[in-house]
Amino acid sequence: MNVKIRTEKLTVRFGNNEALKGVDLDVCKNSITGFMGPAGSGKSTLISLINRMIDFEDGVRIEGGLSIDGEDILGTSVDVVGLRRRVGTVFAVPLPLPRSIFENIAYGPRLKGINKKSDLDDIVEESLKKAVLWSEVCDRLHVSALKLSGGQQQRLCLARTLALRPEIILLDEPCSGLDPISTAKIEEALNELKKDYTIILVSNNTKQIARACDFAAFFYMGTLVEFDQTEKIFTNPRVKQTEDYIQGKFG
Amino acid sequence: MRVNPRFTDALVRHFLNLQAYFTVGLLVVIVFIIFIKGISNCSLSFMLTYPEDMGRHGGIFPAIMGTVFLAALSIVFATPLGLGTAIYLTEYTRESRLTTIIRFGVESLAGIPSIIYGLFGFIFFVIKLGMGWSLLSGALTMTIMILPTIIRTSEEAIKAVPRNLRIVSHSLGATKWETTVKVVLPSAAPGILTGIMLSIGRAVGETAAVIFTMGSSLRLPASLMDSGRTMAVHFYILAREGISMEKAYATALVLVVSILAINILAYYTMNRVIAKYS
Numbered sequence: 001m002n003v004k005i006r007t008e009k010l011t012v013r014f015g016n017n018e019a020l021k022g023v024d025l026d027v028c029k030n031s032i033t034g035f036m037g038p039a040g041s042g043k044s045t046l047i048s049l050i051n052r053m054i055d056f057e058d059g060v061r062i063e064g065g066l067s068i069d070g071e072d073i074l075g076t077s078v079d080v081v082g083l084r085r086r087v088g089t090v091f092a093v094p095l096p097l098p099r100s101i102f103e104n105i106a107y108g109p110r111l112k113g114i115n116k117k118s119d120l121d122d123i124v125e126e127s128l129k130k131a132v133l134w135s136e137v138c139d140r141l142h143v144s145a146l147k148l149s150g151g152q153q154q155r156l157c158l159a160r161t162l163a164l165r166p167e168i169i170l171l172d173e174p175c176s177g178l179d180p181i182s183t184a185k186i187e188e189a190l191n192e193l194k195k196d197y198t199i200i201l202v203s204n205n206t207k208q209i210a211r212a213c214d215f216a217a218f219f220y221m222g223t224l225v226e227f228d229q230t231e232k233i234f235t236n237p238r239v240k241q242t243e244d245y246i247q248g249k250f251g
Numbered sequence: 252m253r254v255n256p257r258f259t260d261a262l263v264r265h266f267l268n269l270q271a272y273f274t275v276g277l278l279v280v281i282v283f284i285i286f287i288k289g290i291s292n293c294s295l296s297f298m299l300t301y302p303e304d305m306g307r308h309g310g311i312f313p314a315i316m317g318t319v320f321l322a323a324l325s326i327v328f329a330t331p332l333g334l335g336t337a338i339y340l341t342e343y344t345r346e347s348r349l350t351t352i353i354r355f356g357v358e359s360l361a362g363i364p365s366i367i368y369g370l371f372g373f374i375f376f377v378i379k380l381g382m383g384w385s386l387l388s389g390a391l392t393m394t395i396m397i398l399p400t401i402i403r404t405s406e407e408a409i410k411a412v413p414r415n416l417r418i419v420s421h422s423l424g425a426t427k428w429e430t431t432v433k434v435v436l437p438s439a440a441p442g443i444l445t446g447i448m449l450s451i452g453r454a455v456g457e458t459a460a461v462i463f464t465m466g467s468s469l470r471l472p473a474s475l476m477d478s479g480r481t482m483a484v485h486f487y488i489l490a491r492e493g494i495s496m497e498k499a500y501a502t503a504l505v506l507v508v509s510i511l512a513i514n515i516l517a518y519y520t521m522n523r524v525i526a527k528y529s
Protein backbone atom coordinates (compact mmCIF):
# COMPACT_ATOMS: atom_id res chain seq x y z
CA MET A 1 0.00 0.00 0.00
CA ASN A 2 1.27 3.34 -1.11
CA VAL A 3 0.65 5.93 1.62
CA LYS A 4 -0.09 9.48 0.52
CA ILE A 5 -1.39 11.08 3.71
CA ARG A 6 -0.47 9.91 7.19
CA THR A 7 -1.77 11.12 10.53
CA GLU A 8 -0.06 10.21 13.78
CA LYS A 9 -1.79 10.67 17.12
CA LEU A 10 -3.50 13.68 15.64
CA THR A 11 -5.40 15.64 18.26
CA VAL A 12 -7.23 18.91 17.73
CA ARG A 13 -8.87 21.09 20.35
CA PHE A 14 -11.14 24.09 19.90
CA GLY A 15 -10.84 25.62 23.34
CA ASN A 16 -11.83 22.77 25.65
CA ASN A 17 -13.65 20.85 22.92
CA GLU A 18 -11.66 17.92 21.56
CA ALA A 19 -12.62 17.63 17.90
CA LEU A 20 -10.08 14.90 17.07
CA LYS A 21 -8.67 12.48 19.58
CA GLY A 22 -5.39 10.82 18.66
CA VAL A 23 -6.25 9.81 15.11
CA ASP A 24 -3.88 7.42 13.33
CA LEU A 25 -4.79 7.03 9.69
CA ASP A 26 -3.03 6.20 6.42
CA VAL A 27 -4.70 7.40 3.25
CA CYS A 28 -3.72 5.42 0.21
CA LYS A 29 -2.57 6.90 -3.09
CA ASN A 30 -4.81 6.72 -6.17
CA SER A 31 -7.86 5.61 -4.26
CA ILE A 32 -11.00 7.06 -2.78
CA THR A 33 -11.15 7.06 0.99
CA GLY A 34 -14.53 7.72 2.54
CA PHE A 35 -15.03 9.47 5.90
CA MET A 36 -18.30 8.75 7.60
CA GLY A 37 -19.76 9.36 11.01
CA PRO A 38 -22.42 11.43 12.71
CA ALA A 39 -22.32 15.25 12.69
CA GLY A 40 -19.64 16.62 14.98
CA SER A 41 -17.44 13.54 14.79
CA GLY A 42 -14.46 15.49 13.43
CA LYS A 43 -14.53 14.68 9.71
CA SER A 44 -14.44 18.29 8.56
CA THR A 45 -11.80 19.14 11.11
CA LEU A 46 -9.49 16.50 9.67
CA ILE A 47 -10.18 17.79 6.15
CA SER A 48 -9.37 21.34 7.21
CA LEU A 49 -6.02 20.19 8.59
CA ILE A 50 -5.00 18.55 5.34
CA ASN A 51 -5.58 21.77 3.36
CA ARG A 52 -4.65 23.97 6.32
CA MET A 53 -7.89 25.91 6.03
CA ILE A 54 -7.95 25.43 9.81
CA ASP A 55 -5.58 28.41 9.90
CA PHE A 56 -8.65 30.62 9.59
CA GLU A 57 -10.12 29.40 12.87
CA ASP A 58 -9.36 30.93 16.23
CA GLY A 59 -8.23 29.16 19.36
CA VAL A 60 -7.14 25.90 17.75
CA ARG A 61 -4.56 23.61 19.40
CA ILE A 62 -3.05 20.82 17.37
CA GLU A 63 -0.94 17.90 18.59
CA GLY A 64 0.47 14.95 16.74
CA GLY A 65 1.62 14.65 13.16
CA LEU A 66 0.20 14.99 9.68
CA SER A 67 2.28 14.39 6.59
CA ILE A 68 1.87 14.21 2.84
CA ASP A 69 4.40 12.02 1.01
CA GLY A 70 6.25 11.81 4.30
CA GLU A 71 6.61 15.57 4.63
CA ASP A 72 5.15 17.33 7.65
CA ILE A 73 2.48 19.86 6.72
CA LEU A 74 1.55 21.23 10.12
CA GLY A 75 4.73 23.14 10.88
CA THR A 76 4.90 26.91 10.84
CA SER A 77 7.43 26.92 8.00
CA VAL A 78 5.15 25.06 5.59
CA ASP A 79 4.29 26.98 2.42
CA VAL A 80 0.54 27.00 2.97
CA VAL A 81 -0.35 28.62 -0.37
CA GLY A 82 1.71 25.99 -2.21
CA LEU A 83 0.09 23.25 -0.13
CA ARG A 84 -3.40 24.41 -1.10
CA ARG A 85 -2.43 24.10 -4.75
CA ARG A 86 -1.47 20.48 -4.15
CA VAL A 87 -4.59 19.80 -2.09
CA GLY A 88 -7.82 20.81 -3.78
CA THR A 89 -11.04 21.20 -1.84
CA VAL A 90 -14.72 20.98 -2.74
CA PHE A 91 -17.02 22.25 0.00
CA ALA A 92 -20.47 21.10 1.06
CA VAL A 93 -22.29 24.01 -0.53
CA PRO A 94 -21.36 24.91 -4.10
CA LEU A 95 -19.39 28.16 -3.86
CA PRO A 96 -18.83 29.59 -7.32
CA LEU A 97 -16.99 32.89 -7.41
CA PRO A 98 -19.13 35.72 -8.80
CA ARG A 99 -17.74 35.61 -12.32
CA SER A 100 -18.07 33.52 -15.47
CA ILE A 101 -17.76 29.74 -15.70
CA PHE A 102 -14.49 30.17 -17.57
CA GLU A 103 -13.06 32.65 -15.08
CA ASN A 104 -14.01 30.43 -12.15
CA ILE A 105 -11.92 27.60 -13.53
CA ALA A 106 -9.11 29.87 -14.72
CA TYR A 107 -8.85 31.44 -11.25
CA GLY A 108 -6.37 28.94 -9.81
CA PRO A 109 -4.21 28.60 -12.96
CA ARG A 110 -4.01 32.38 -13.31
CA LEU A 111 -2.71 32.60 -9.73
CA LYS A 112 0.01 30.18 -10.75
CA GLY A 113 0.97 32.58 -13.53
CA ILE A 114 -0.69 30.77 -16.43
CA ASN A 115 -2.17 33.60 -18.47
CA LYS A 116 -1.95 32.50 -22.09
CA LYS A 117 -5.40 32.23 -23.59
CA SER A 118 -4.76 28.93 -25.38
CA ASP A 119 -3.29 27.31 -22.26
CA LEU A 120 -6.26 28.44 -20.19
CA ASP A 121 -8.68 27.23 -22.87
CA ASP A 122 -7.10 23.78 -22.68
CA ILE A 123 -7.15 23.64 -18.90
CA VAL A 124 -10.78 24.78 -18.74
CA GLU A 125 -11.92 22.21 -21.29
CA GLU A 126 -9.95 19.38 -19.72
CA SER A 127 -11.17 20.20 -16.20
CA LEU A 128 -14.80 20.50 -17.24
CA LYS A 129 -14.61 17.19 -19.08
CA LYS A 130 -13.13 15.44 -16.07
CA ALA A 131 -15.88 16.87 -13.88
CA VAL A 132 -18.55 15.59 -16.33
CA LEU A 133 -19.82 19.09 -16.98
CA TRP A 134 -18.33 19.99 -20.36
CA SER A 135 -21.24 18.92 -22.57
CA GLU A 136 -23.67 20.98 -20.49
CA VAL A 137 -21.77 24.27 -20.53
CA CYS A 138 -19.37 24.20 -23.50
CA ASP A 139 -21.47 26.69 -25.46
CA ARG A 140 -21.80 29.21 -22.61
CA LEU A 141 -18.44 29.36 -20.86
CA HIS A 142 -18.69 33.12 -20.47
CA VAL A 143 -22.02 33.08 -18.72
CA SER A 144 -22.04 33.82 -14.99
CA ALA A 145 -21.40 30.70 -12.90
CA LEU A 146 -24.21 31.80 -10.61
CA LYS A 147 -26.69 31.00 -13.39
CA LEU A 148 -25.97 27.25 -13.21
CA SER A 149 -28.10 24.82 -11.21
CA GLY A 150 -26.86 23.62 -7.82
CA GLY A 151 -25.67 20.29 -9.22
CA GLN A 152 -23.84 22.01 -12.07
CA GLN A 153 -22.30 24.52 -9.69
CA GLN A 154 -20.91 21.71 -7.56
CA ARG A 155 -19.34 20.05 -10.60
CA LEU A 156 -17.97 23.44 -11.59
CA CYS A 157 -16.33 23.60 -8.16
CA LEU A 158 -14.85 20.17 -8.78
CA ALA A 159 -13.58 21.30 -12.20
CA ARG A 160 -12.12 24.44 -10.61
CA THR A 161 -10.25 22.27 -8.12
CA LEU A 162 -9.00 19.98 -10.90
CA ALA A 163 -7.69 22.99 -12.79
CA LEU A 164 -5.14 23.40 -9.99
CA ARG A 165 -3.75 20.02 -11.10
CA PRO A 166 -3.62 18.95 -7.45
CA GLU A 167 -2.40 15.65 -6.05
CA ILE A 168 -5.14 15.31 -3.49
CA ILE A 169 -8.82 16.19 -3.72
CA LEU A 170 -10.86 16.68 -0.57
CA LEU A 171 -14.64 16.65 -0.87
CA ASP A 172 -16.55 17.54 2.29
CA GLU A 173 -20.11 16.27 1.88
CA PRO A 174 -20.17 17.52 -1.71
CA CYS A 175 -23.51 15.92 -2.51
CA SER A 176 -25.44 16.85 0.62
CA GLY A 177 -27.59 19.37 -1.23
CA LEU A 178 -27.74 17.65 -4.60
CA ASP A 179 -30.31 15.58 -6.47
CA PRO A 180 -29.58 11.89 -7.25
CA ILE A 181 -28.62 12.56 -10.88
CA SER A 182 -26.04 15.21 -10.01
CA THR A 183 -24.78 12.95 -7.25
CA ALA A 184 -24.34 10.10 -9.72
CA LYS A 185 -22.41 12.38 -12.06
CA ILE A 186 -20.05 13.42 -9.30
CA GLU A 187 -19.47 9.81 -8.34
CA GLU A 188 -18.85 8.95 -12.00
CA ALA A 189 -16.27 11.74 -12.21
CA LEU A 190 -14.54 10.64 -8.99
CA ASN A 191 -14.30 7.05 -10.15
CA GLU A 192 -12.39 8.20 -13.24
CA LEU A 193 -10.27 10.65 -11.29
CA LYS A 194 -8.88 8.23 -8.74
CA LYS A 195 -6.43 6.94 -11.33
CA ASP A 196 -4.52 10.20 -11.08
CA TYR A 197 -5.47 11.59 -7.70
CA THR A 198 -5.78 10.69 -4.06
CA ILE A 199 -9.35 11.43 -3.06
CA ILE A 200 -11.05 11.83 0.30
CA LEU A 201 -14.82 11.89 0.23
CA VAL A 202 -16.74 12.87 3.34
CA SER A 203 -20.33 11.77 3.25
CA ASN A 204 -23.15 11.35 5.71
CA ASN A 205 -24.66 8.86 3.28
CA THR A 206 -23.25 5.41 4.02
CA LYS A 207 -24.63 4.07 0.74
CA GLN A 208 -22.54 6.60 -1.13
CA ILE A 209 -19.44 5.52 0.78
CA ALA A 210 -20.18 1.89 -0.03
CA ARG A 211 -20.71 2.72 -3.72
CA ALA A 212 -17.88 5.13 -4.33
CA CYS A 213 -15.02 4.42 -1.95
CA ASP A 214 -12.18 1.93 -1.82
CA PHE A 215 -11.49 2.56 1.83
CA ALA A 216 -13.82 3.72 4.56
CA ALA A 217 -13.14 5.38 7.88
CA PHE A 218 -15.76 5.63 10.60
CA PHE A 219 -15.42 8.52 13.02
CA TYR A 220 -17.31 8.94 16.25
CA MET A 221 -16.90 11.94 18.57
CA GLY A 222 -13.40 12.68 17.40
CA THR A 223 -12.17 9.11 17.48
CA LEU A 224 -11.33 7.03 14.44
CA VAL A 225 -13.35 3.96 15.37
CA GLU A 226 -12.58 1.78 12.41
CA PHE A 227 -10.72 2.05 9.13
CA ASP A 228 -10.43 -0.61 6.47
CA GLN A 229 -11.28 -1.52 2.91
CA THR A 230 -14.86 -0.55 2.17
CA GLU A 231 -15.85 -4.11 1.52
CA LYS A 232 -14.66 -5.30 4.90
CA ILE A 233 -16.21 -2.39 6.74
CA PHE A 234 -19.57 -2.98 5.15
CA THR A 235 -19.65 -6.77 5.22
CA ASN A 236 -17.70 -7.60 8.31
CA PRO A 237 -16.98 -4.67 10.62
CA ARG A 238 -14.79 -5.38 13.62
CA VAL A 239 -16.46 -2.89 15.92
CA LYS A 240 -20.10 -3.06 16.96
CA GLN A 241 -20.47 0.73 16.78
CA THR A 242 -19.51 0.72 13.09
CA GLU A 243 -22.08 -1.91 12.35
CA ASP A 244 -24.79 0.02 14.19
CA TYR A 245 -23.94 3.16 12.29
CA ILE A 246 -23.98 1.46 8.91
CA GLN A 247 -27.32 -0.12 9.72
CA GLY A 248 -28.68 3.31 10.58
CA LYS A 249 -29.16 2.65 14.27
CA PHE A 250 -27.77 6.09 15.16
CA GLY A 251 -26.17 9.12 13.52
CA MET B 252 -60.89 45.91 17.01
CA ARG B 253 -58.53 44.15 14.60
CA VAL B 254 -57.40 46.13 11.60
CA ASN B 255 -57.36 44.20 8.36
CA PRO B 256 -53.65 43.36 7.81
CA ARG B 257 -54.05 43.81 4.04
CA PHE B 258 -55.31 47.31 4.72
CA THR B 259 -52.34 48.24 6.98
CA ASP B 260 -49.97 46.76 4.42
CA ALA B 261 -51.45 48.86 1.64
CA LEU B 262 -51.44 51.95 3.84
CA VAL B 263 -47.78 51.54 4.73
CA ARG B 264 -46.87 50.88 1.12
CA HIS B 265 -48.66 53.99 -0.08
CA PHE B 266 -47.09 56.05 2.67
CA LEU B 267 -43.59 54.86 1.78
CA ASN B 268 -44.30 55.44 -1.90
CA LEU B 269 -45.35 58.96 -1.07
CA GLN B 270 -42.08 59.58 0.75
CA ALA B 271 -40.07 58.29 -2.17
CA TYR B 272 -42.00 60.50 -4.59
CA PHE B 273 -41.54 63.45 -2.26
CA THR B 274 -37.75 62.99 -2.25
CA VAL B 275 -37.52 62.64 -6.00
CA GLY B 276 -39.98 65.52 -6.42
CA LEU B 277 -37.83 67.77 -4.27
CA LEU B 278 -34.78 66.99 -6.42
CA VAL B 279 -36.76 67.71 -9.59
CA VAL B 280 -38.03 71.03 -8.21
CA ILE B 281 -34.53 72.16 -7.20
CA VAL B 282 -33.02 71.22 -10.55
CA PHE B 283 -35.99 72.82 -12.33
CA ILE B 284 -35.66 76.15 -10.51
CA ILE B 285 -31.93 76.29 -11.15
CA PHE B 286 -32.54 75.35 -14.75
CA ILE B 287 -35.16 78.10 -15.30
CA LYS B 288 -33.06 80.76 -13.61
CA GLY B 289 -29.75 79.70 -15.11
CA ILE B 290 -30.41 78.53 -18.63
CA SER B 291 -30.66 81.98 -20.26
CA ASN B 292 -27.10 82.83 -19.24
CA CYS B 293 -25.67 79.40 -19.78
CA SER B 294 -24.02 78.58 -23.06
CA LEU B 295 -20.99 76.78 -24.37
CA SER B 296 -19.05 80.02 -24.48
CA PHE B 297 -20.04 80.68 -20.85
CA MET B 298 -18.29 77.44 -19.95
CA LEU B 299 -15.27 78.02 -22.15
CA THR B 300 -14.40 81.69 -21.58
CA TYR B 301 -12.72 83.57 -18.77
CA PRO B 302 -14.67 85.82 -16.42
CA GLU B 303 -14.44 89.60 -16.69
CA ASP B 304 -15.08 92.28 -14.12
CA MET B 305 -15.18 89.90 -11.09
CA GLY B 306 -17.51 87.56 -12.96
CA ARG B 307 -20.11 90.16 -13.80
CA HIS B 308 -19.45 89.34 -17.45
CA GLY B 309 -17.79 86.53 -19.35
CA GLY B 310 -17.65 82.86 -18.45
CA ILE B 311 -16.50 80.47 -15.74
CA PHE B 312 -13.82 78.39 -17.44
CA PRO B 313 -11.24 78.75 -14.61
CA ALA B 314 -13.87 77.86 -11.98
CA ILE B 315 -14.83 74.71 -13.90
CA MET B 316 -11.19 73.70 -14.15
CA GLY B 317 -10.60 74.64 -10.50
CA THR B 318 -13.47 72.38 -9.49
CA VAL B 319 -12.21 69.49 -11.61
CA PHE B 320 -8.64 69.86 -10.31
CA LEU B 321 -9.70 70.08 -6.67
CA ALA B 322 -12.11 67.15 -6.84
CA ALA B 323 -9.74 64.97 -8.85
CA LEU B 324 -6.75 65.67 -6.61
CA SER B 325 -8.65 65.03 -3.38
CA ILE B 326 -10.05 61.76 -4.74
CA VAL B 327 -6.59 60.70 -5.95
CA PHE B 328 -5.17 61.43 -2.49
CA ALA B 329 -8.05 60.13 -0.39
CA THR B 330 -9.03 56.93 -2.21
CA PRO B 331 -5.79 54.95 -1.78
CA LEU B 332 -5.45 56.16 1.79
CA GLY B 333 -9.08 55.52 2.72
CA LEU B 334 -9.37 52.24 0.89
CA GLY B 335 -6.06 51.10 2.36
CA THR B 336 -7.28 51.91 5.86
CA ALA B 337 -10.54 50.07 5.22
CA ILE B 338 -8.70 47.02 3.88
CA TYR B 339 -6.37 47.06 6.85
CA LEU B 340 -9.25 47.31 9.33
CA THR B 341 -11.31 44.55 7.74
CA GLU B 342 -8.85 42.07 6.25
CA TYR B 343 -5.50 42.48 7.90
CA THR B 344 -6.18 42.92 11.58
CA ARG B 345 -8.37 41.50 14.25
CA GLU B 346 -10.60 43.64 16.43
CA SER B 347 -8.34 45.13 19.06
CA ARG B 348 -7.88 48.31 21.02
CA LEU B 349 -6.00 49.77 18.05
CA THR B 350 -8.88 49.19 15.62
CA THR B 351 -11.31 50.61 18.17
CA ILE B 352 -9.19 53.73 18.42
CA ILE B 353 -8.90 54.06 14.64
CA ARG B 354 -12.66 53.60 14.22
CA PHE B 355 -13.36 56.12 16.96
CA GLY B 356 -11.06 58.57 15.23
CA VAL B 357 -12.76 58.05 11.89
CA GLU B 358 -16.23 58.49 13.42
CA SER B 359 -15.14 61.68 15.14
CA LEU B 360 -13.57 63.09 11.98
CA ALA B 361 -16.82 62.38 10.13
CA GLY B 362 -18.78 64.51 12.55
CA ILE B 363 -16.63 67.63 12.40
CA PRO B 364 -18.15 70.61 10.52
CA SER B 365 -16.32 71.48 7.32
CA ILE B 366 -15.38 74.97 8.51
CA ILE B 367 -13.16 73.37 11.16
CA TYR B 368 -11.34 71.46 8.43
CA GLY B 369 -10.97 74.78 6.61
CA LEU B 370 -9.50 76.38 9.69
CA PHE B 371 -7.12 73.49 10.24
CA GLY B 372 -6.08 73.53 6.58
CA PHE B 373 -5.47 77.24 6.78
CA ILE B 374 -3.33 77.01 9.91
CA PHE B 375 -1.47 73.85 8.93
CA PHE B 376 -1.09 73.72 5.14
CA VAL B 377 -1.43 77.39 4.20
CA ILE B 378 0.57 78.94 7.05
CA LYS B 379 2.65 76.32 8.85
CA LEU B 380 3.78 74.35 5.81
CA GLY B 381 3.90 77.53 3.74
CA MET B 382 1.83 76.22 0.88
CA GLY B 383 -0.18 79.41 0.78
CA TRP B 384 -3.63 79.59 -0.74
CA SER B 385 -3.21 76.94 -3.33
CA LEU B 386 -4.76 74.03 -5.12
CA LEU B 387 -2.53 71.74 -3.04
CA SER B 388 -3.63 73.21 0.30
CA GLY B 389 -7.25 72.95 -0.81
CA ALA B 390 -6.91 69.39 -2.07
CA LEU B 391 -5.12 68.20 1.08
CA THR B 392 -7.78 69.81 3.25
CA MET B 393 -10.55 68.22 1.19
CA THR B 394 -8.69 64.91 1.42
CA ILE B 395 -8.85 64.97 5.21
CA MET B 396 -12.46 66.04 5.05
CA ILE B 397 -13.63 63.22 2.78
CA LEU B 398 -11.36 60.52 4.20
CA PRO B 399 -13.86 59.38 6.88
CA THR B 400 -16.60 58.95 4.26
CA ILE B 401 -14.36 56.86 2.05
CA ILE B 402 -13.11 54.74 4.93
CA ARG B 403 -16.57 54.09 6.33
CA THR B 404 -18.31 53.30 3.05
CA SER B 405 -15.41 51.10 1.89
CA GLU B 406 -15.33 49.27 5.19
CA GLU B 407 -19.06 48.56 5.07
CA ALA B 408 -18.77 47.39 1.46
CA ILE B 409 -15.83 45.11 2.23
CA LYS B 410 -17.52 43.67 5.31
CA ALA B 411 -20.57 42.81 3.24
CA VAL B 412 -18.55 40.47 1.00
CA PRO B 413 -19.42 36.90 2.11
CA ARG B 414 -16.69 35.12 4.09
CA ASN B 415 -17.18 32.04 1.93
CA LEU B 416 -15.79 33.82 -1.12
CA ARG B 417 -12.57 34.49 0.77
CA ILE B 418 -12.44 30.87 1.92
CA VAL B 419 -12.85 29.62 -1.66
CA SER B 420 -10.17 31.93 -2.95
CA HIS B 421 -7.71 30.76 -0.29
CA SER B 422 -8.57 27.13 -0.96
CA LEU B 423 -7.57 27.71 -4.59
CA GLY B 424 -4.11 28.79 -3.56
CA ALA B 425 -4.55 32.55 -3.39
CA THR B 426 -2.64 34.66 -0.91
CA LYS B 427 -4.46 37.12 1.28
CA TRP B 428 -3.52 39.99 -1.00
CA GLU B 429 -4.61 38.14 -4.15
CA THR B 430 -7.89 37.32 -2.46
CA THR B 431 -8.38 40.94 -1.50
CA VAL B 432 -7.62 42.28 -4.97
CA LYS B 433 -9.30 39.62 -7.08
CA VAL B 434 -12.33 38.67 -5.03
CA VAL B 435 -13.06 41.08 -2.20
CA LEU B 436 -12.54 44.44 -3.92
CA PRO B 437 -14.51 43.59 -7.10
CA SER B 438 -17.43 42.45 -4.99
CA ALA B 439 -17.19 45.56 -2.85
CA ALA B 440 -16.66 47.92 -5.81
CA PRO B 441 -20.22 49.27 -6.02
CA GLY B 442 -20.17 50.28 -2.36
CA ILE B 443 -16.69 51.76 -2.60
CA LEU B 444 -17.71 53.73 -5.68
CA THR B 445 -20.74 55.09 -3.84
CA GLY B 446 -18.40 56.45 -1.17
CA ILE B 447 -16.19 58.06 -3.80
CA MET B 448 -19.25 59.65 -5.44
CA LEU B 449 -20.45 61.05 -2.13
CA SER B 450 -16.96 62.42 -1.55
CA ILE B 451 -16.77 64.09 -4.94
CA GLY B 452 -20.11 65.68 -4.13
CA ARG B 453 -18.78 67.01 -0.83
CA ALA B 454 -15.57 68.41 -2.32
CA VAL B 455 -17.38 69.98 -5.26
CA GLY B 456 -20.08 71.49 -3.04
CA GLU B 457 -17.80 72.80 -0.30
CA THR B 458 -17.29 76.58 -0.04
CA ALA B 459 -16.02 77.80 3.32
CA ALA B 460 -13.19 75.31 3.75
CA VAL B 461 -12.13 75.85 0.13
CA ILE B 462 -12.00 79.64 0.42
CA PHE B 463 -9.84 79.25 3.55
CA THR B 464 -7.31 77.00 1.88
CA MET B 465 -7.45 77.37 -1.90
CA GLY B 466 -8.38 81.02 -1.87
CA SER B 467 -10.68 82.45 -4.50
CA SER B 468 -8.46 83.66 -7.32
CA LEU B 469 -10.28 83.92 -10.60
CA ARG B 470 -7.23 82.90 -12.60
CA LEU B 471 -6.81 79.41 -13.97
CA PRO B 472 -4.47 77.56 -11.59
CA ALA B 473 -1.38 76.66 -13.62
CA SER B 474 0.32 74.62 -10.89
CA LEU B 475 -0.40 72.92 -7.59
CA MET B 476 0.84 76.01 -5.78
CA ASP B 477 -1.60 78.40 -7.48
CA SER B 478 -4.74 79.68 -5.90
CA GLY B 479 -8.01 79.06 -7.69
CA ARG B 480 -11.74 79.04 -7.39
CA THR B 481 -14.33 76.28 -7.62
CA MET B 482 -17.79 76.73 -9.10
CA ALA B 483 -19.38 76.53 -5.67
CA VAL B 484 -17.07 79.29 -4.38
CA HIS B 485 -17.72 81.34 -7.50
CA PHE B 486 -21.46 81.00 -7.03
CA TYR B 487 -21.17 81.92 -3.37
CA ILE B 488 -19.14 85.05 -4.09
CA LEU B 489 -21.31 86.16 -7.01
CA ALA B 490 -24.47 85.80 -4.96
CA ARG B 491 -23.12 86.97 -1.62
CA GLU B 492 -21.52 90.11 -2.92
CA GLY B 493 -24.40 90.84 -5.27
CA ILE B 494 -22.14 90.82 -8.32
CA SER B 495 -24.54 89.05 -10.66
CA MET B 496 -27.42 86.75 -9.74
CA GLU B 497 -27.81 85.75 -13.39
CA LYS B 498 -24.23 84.52 -13.63
CA ALA B 499 -24.59 82.89 -10.22
CA TYR B 500 -27.56 80.79 -11.35
CA ALA B 501 -25.84 79.92 -14.62
CA THR B 502 -22.85 78.71 -12.58
CA ALA B 503 -25.16 76.70 -10.33
CA LEU B 504 -26.71 75.10 -13.39
CA VAL B 505 -23.34 73.96 -14.72
CA LEU B 506 -22.45 72.67 -11.26
CA VAL B 507 -25.66 70.69 -10.82
CA VAL B 508 -25.57 69.25 -14.33
CA SER B 509 -21.96 68.12 -13.94
CA ILE B 510 -22.73 66.42 -10.62
CA LEU B 511 -25.64 64.62 -12.27
CA ALA B 512 -23.37 63.65 -15.18
CA ILE B 513 -20.71 62.25 -12.84
CA ASN B 514 -23.36 60.24 -11.00
CA ILE B 515 -24.72 58.79 -14.23
CA LEU B 516 -21.22 57.96 -15.41
CA ALA B 517 -20.43 56.26 -12.11
CA TYR B 518 -23.68 54.34 -12.31
CA TYR B 519 -22.73 52.94 -15.71
CA THR B 520 -19.18 52.07 -14.66
CA MET B 521 -20.62 50.34 -11.64
CA ASN B 522 -23.02 48.30 -13.77
CA ARG B 523 -20.16 47.17 -15.95
CA VAL B 524 -18.19 46.04 -12.91
CA ILE B 525 -21.26 44.22 -11.60
CA ALA B 526 -21.84 42.56 -14.97
CA LYS B 527 -18.27 41.32 -15.07
CA TYR B 528 -18.28 39.94 -11.53
CA SER B 529 -21.63 38.20 -11.27
Ligand SMILES: Nc1ncnc2c1ncn2[C@@H]1O[C@H](COP(=O)(O)OP(=O)(O)O)[C@@H](O)[C@H]1O
Nearest residue numbers: 014017019038039040041042043044045046057
Ligand atom coordinates in the same frame (compact mmCIF):
# COMPACT_ATOMS: atom_id res chain seq x y z
N1 LIG C 1 -14.44 26.56 14.36
C1 LIG C 1 -14.79 25.78 15.39
N2 LIG C 1 -14.81 26.30 16.64
C2 LIG C 1 -15.19 25.54 17.69
N3 LIG C 1 -15.52 24.25 17.61
C3 LIG C 1 -15.51 23.68 16.40
C4 LIG C 1 -15.14 24.41 15.22
N4 LIG C 1 -15.21 23.58 14.16
C5 LIG C 1 -15.61 22.38 14.65
N5 LIG C 1 -15.78 22.43 15.99
C6 LIG C 1 -16.18 21.31 16.84
O1 LIG C 1 -15.39 20.21 16.54
C7 LIG C 1 -16.16 19.02 16.54
C8 LIG C 1 -16.02 18.33 15.20
O2 LIG C 1 -16.65 19.11 14.20
P1 LIG C 1 -16.55 18.78 12.64
O3 LIG C 1 -15.16 18.44 12.32
O4 LIG C 1 -17.18 19.89 11.92
O5 LIG C 1 -17.47 17.48 12.55
P2 LIG C 1 -18.13 16.81 11.28
O6 LIG C 1 -17.59 17.43 10.04
O7 LIG C 1 -17.81 15.37 11.42
O8 LIG C 1 -19.60 17.04 11.41
C9 LIG C 1 -17.58 19.42 16.86
O9 LIG C 1 -17.80 19.19 18.23
C10 LIG C 1 -17.61 20.90 16.57
O10 LIG C 1 -18.49 21.54 17.44
Ligand SMILES: [Mg+2]
Nearest residue numbers: 043044045172
Ligand atom coordinates in the same frame (compact mmCIF):
# COMPACT_ATOMS: atom_id res chain seq x y z
MG1 LIG D 1 -18.62 18.44 8.51
